[in-house]
Amino acid sequence: xxxxxxxxxSLSASVGDRVTITCRASQGIRNYLAWFQQKPxxxxxxxxxxxxxxxxxxxxxxxxxxxxxxxxxxxxxxQPEDFATYYCQQYDNYxxxxxxxxxxxxx
Amino acid sequence: xxxxxxxxxxLVKPSGTLSLTCAVSGGSISSxxxxxxxxxxxxxxxxxxxxxxxxxxxxxxxxxxxxVTISRDRTKNQFSLRxxxxxAADTAVYFCARKPSGEYSIxxxxxxxxxxxxx
Numbered sequence: 001x002x003x004x005x006x007x008x009x010s011l012s013a014s015v016g017d018r019v020t021i022t023c024r025a026s027q028g029i030r031n032y033l034a035w036f037q038q039k040p041x042x043x044x045x046x047x048x049x050x051x052x053x054x055x056x057x058x059x060x061x062x063x064x065x066x067x068x069x070x071x072x073x074x075x076x077x078x079q080p081e082d083f084a085t086y087y088c089q090q091y092d093n094y095x096x097x098x099x100x101x102x103x104x105x106x107x
Numbered sequence: 108x109x110x111x112x113x114x115x116x117x118l119v120k121p122s123g124t125l126s127l128t129c130a131v132s133g134g135s136i137s138s139x140x141x142x143x144x145x146x147x148x149x150x151x152x153x154x155x156x157x158x159x160x161x162x163x164x165x166x167x168x169x170x171x172x173x174x175v176t177i178s179r180d181r182t183k184n185q186f187s188l189r190x191x192x193x194x195a196a197d198t199a200v201y202f203c204a205r206k207p208s209g210e211y212s213i214x215x216x217x218x219x220x221x222x223x224x225x226x
Contacts, residue, residue, distance in 0.1 A: 001169070031210070032210065032212075034212030034213065036153075036213075038153075042218075043202055043216040043217065043218050043219050044145075044153065044202070044213075044216055045216070046212065046213055046214050046215075046216070049210070049211050049212035049214075050210045050211070050212070055214055056214075087152065087153055089153075089155075089212065089213075091206070091212055094166050094169075095155055095166075095167075095168040095169055095170070096155040096168075097155065098152055098153040098154070098155065099152070100152050101152045101153075
């Protein structure tokens, strides 16, 4: 199975900040990397697919990049609604696997 | 806008079978999509369970493969999850989701349903 490792596991930031979350795959996954946002008690929300493509309706403050094994999610101009847990996911190989999550908290 | 809604018993006895259904509205299950199940144990991360395509082709997480079956009912526009021999470790919120085929990842999720395994 491909292991997905996110860093950091938690992150404190202020409203207006720009943050970056990293996701590393244990082997190459081409560009089959997705990012999801989850708030407590809610279903995940799909943000990005194919490394850098925004899902419909997702604001451009979210951006993704990377290739091979190293990927990043950047969120610019943080707003209160952005504080949540973020997960990366590889879907290049079965079983599909998720990172352990990065909890983004308000400083 | 596609909507997915999970349903099923919220409590299952140990060694029993967990059965959930995901009703799809706003789109046909007979389309170029994979219909997926993902779970989240209390306080933990997301775990992919498996998926089914319109043709009936399935893919399962190897960690659950011997216990899991995903099926679909075109006439009811829904798909289902069956997990046998459950233990407390299967207590989780179960989400159904849609993943278009190709380079797309999951785009729509159900709200999730909590299943507790307890006697």
